[in-house]
Amino acid sequence: MDTPKTQKEMILMMSIQMDALTASNLELSKKQLQMSLDWSIYMNKSELKISKILGYLESDPTTNHKGVVEQQHVNTNNINDILSKWKIGEAKWGILGFAGGSGVVGLIYKFFF
Numbered sequence: 001m002d003t004p005k006t007q008k009e010m011i012l013m014m015s016i017q018m019d020a021l022t023a024s025n026l027e028l029s030k031k032q033l034q035m036s037l038d039w040s041i042y043m044n045k046s047e048l049k050i051s052k053i054l055g056y057l058e059s060d061p062t063t064n065h066k067g068v069v070e071q072q073h074v075n076t077n078n079i080n081d082i083l084s085k086w087k088i089g090e091a092k093w094g095i096l097g098f099a100g101g102s103g104v105v106g107l108i109y110k111f112f113f
Helices: 007-057 068-112
Strands: none
Touching: 007 068
């Protein structure tokens, strides 16, 4: 392009450049606004999902509903109680078996010898 020779031509060139910059800035602003709106929608949907997940995980004292974490703790304690009772029962049967076996062996020994 030729450089403007008169002041009028210089002002005209500057106004054309300003209009081009303003239109470009306006387009960028619209894109930025749309991106921020999309991000806001995404975050709102994410917060709903997160609060739903927390509803499952955490206990709710108002409804007396146990969350997954508390229920897992209760289940673990129940399983440990069952296992300890089962081990105690096995030990009792082992002792009874040992005592019964010893008594039978003792009777056989006395009877035959």
